Amino acid sequence: MKKIYAFAGALLLSGIGFAQSPFKVNQHQFTAYDKYTPGAISVKPSRTVVNNDRTTYYTENFDGGLNGWIGTIQTGSAGFGLTSTGHQNSASNSFQIPALATSTPTNWVLLDSDGDGTSYTAAEQATFNSPKIDLSATTGDFVALQFDQFFAEWDMVFQTGTNGSQSSDHCYIAVSVDSTNWTEIEINDGVDREARPNPEFITWDITDAIAGNLSTVWFRFRWEGAWNYGWQFDNVKVSSIPEKDLEVVDIWRPMSNTSGGGLYMYSQVPFLHVDTVIFGAIVRNVGHVTQTNVDVDFELNTPGGPMGGTSGLAISSMAPTPNVDTILFGTTYVPDAVGTYTTKFKVVSTEGDDFSDNDSIVDAYYEVTDYTYATDYPVGAELGCDVWPLSGNNQAWYGNVFIFKVDDIISGIDCKIANNSSNVGEEVVAEIFSFDGVNGIWVSEWSNTSNVYVLGASDIGNWITIPVPGGFVATQAQESYLVTVSQYANTTDPVFAKQGDAKLSRVQGYGFSNTSGDYGGQAFFDRISPMVRARVNAAEVSIEENEIVESFSVYPNPANDQINIAMTLDNAPNTVINVLDITGKVIKRVDLGLVNGDKTMSISLDNVTTGVYFIEMINDNGRMVKKFTKK
DSSP: OOOOOOOHHHHHGGOOOOOSSSTTTTTTTHHHHHHHHHTTOOTTOOOOOOOOOEEEEEEEESTTTTTOOEEEEEEEOOOEEEEESSSSOTTSSOOOOOOOOOOOTTEEEETTTTTTSSSGGEEEEEEEEEOOOGGGGGTSEEEEEEEEEEEEOSSSSOOOTTTTOEOOOOEEEEESSSSOEEEEEEEEETTTGOOOOSEEEEEEOOHHHTTTTTSSSSSEEEEEEOOEEEEEEEEEEEEEOSSSSSSEEEEOOOOOOSSSTTOOOOOOEEEOOOOEEEEEEEEEEOSSSEEEEEEEEEEEEEEEEEEEEOOSEEEEEEEOOOOEEEEEEEEEEEOSEEEEEEEEEEEEOOOSSSSSSGSEEEEEEEEEESEBBOOOOOOSOOOEEOOOOTTTTTOOOOEEEEEESSSSEEOOOEBOOOGGEEEEEETTEEEEEEEEEETTTEEEEEEEEEEEEEOOOOGGTTTTEEEEESOOOOEEETTEEEEEEEESSSSOOOOOOEEETTTTOEOOOOOOOOOOOOBBBBBGTOOOOEEEEEEEEEEEEOBBOOOOOEEEEEEEESSSSEEEEEEEOOOOEEEEEEEOTTSEEEEEEEEEEEEEEEEEEEOOTTTTOOOEEEEEEETTTEEEEEEEOOO
């Protein structure tokens, strides 16, 4: 059963609007409810399950072979078998399915649904059965079947093949005490092409199903499908579980009232583009008994001080679950200052919790910045963006989608270079796209193809900045911009780095075309964000024409009611101060005449709307421009 609870208070989920998706076709056209309902997202890849007070009674990692497990194909050509490499990928595959990220990588089990290229024309049925297992030592314990998995699906909707076959899949796990009658449940339901986390820890309470027959237990993994991607799993075990155990599984922190409809989880947001943020948590009952009056407490620490509370609505009954029965708690907050915002969520119930190590989670990776827009954050290993098989001749792009709340500029792109010395001398291309919602395509706004960035030895493993020549790319309010990097040639090792589970917003790989709007690619199967950031509100943009060498500054930045200007000029006649909007139009002008020495002044910003502006100083000695923002 799937449950989602929208708690009272400042929750705005019901008011979220969803504009046309900036991704190809309809893979990403789902609501926040669809994406974060139970069974769609259940664990973070970087979150580990702590079992330091539990007993393991049976374990199989398949590194020594099948050890009595038997794979059988009932229909079609796809079946379960051992692998040490993962899914069968050819160099021409548009979508590369990664191997299971298992801690015991010698062997694991794989059903490669489309591996032989023929199963599109026929339905598939296959099972993978354990030998008889003696669990009599578990007497008196509550126990669960547990394993690690990675599951990638072609599409959650039916696809009709050339002969009328339908592409859908179902993954089942089952337990029996006589090898004939089975207690079976379905997992991985409703994933769609985003795939499950890699790896994902699954736990299913089997205590009642095997009661009275502990010495004769069998397990079964079962697949039904037709030309899907596949199912990989490893480290099957039976372990004790507490009687009462509530677990916080994941955090939920997208921006809400934007054209992205709350689909994007940013780690850094420039102050001018901060929108209502939905802070939330997903929890589940992984103990043996049903819990009553389940609630979620939260603590939010802001640069201005702490705030906290509870969901305000207790769930009267929450049953145990294998992996899909969750609660979503959401609350909203509008950040009002630059700095880091840290949130802690804790799940509680009237019965208490026998195992407290997993009943809370802390999200310390949301920061309001002056000028950086980012999705990556330092949780999990820093990895290289997988070399895309179609990456020759500038075909593969790695980057992120950013939504601009007000008119602004992008002055440059920051990206982290992977730590591979083989890439010294590689040419890095940067490009910024805007989304044309009328025609459903991405349109190139700027690229450095005429002046590519060549990687030096000092760039390897470090951040680089690629400035936008001429100062900036102008952006419009409530529009989506795709900020990307690429490389010209096929490479042996990844060029760009990735880190942090960004859920949706990254784009990684694919043979893009500016006229086709064909973007998305590996983002379906790899939720880790490319470390590609937009420089949105940099300290200044300088446009020189015989640039003035004397001192010239504007403050505060951002400004509220007025902007202050300080200058030190050496006999500068015909000095003029202009306030320019993002298009270059003069909206205010002050004639100062001759300025010699120090001078300060203030310009009122009454009737000036929120956005990005420029202070231009011109005199007979030259011209200088400073950028500022009006809050």
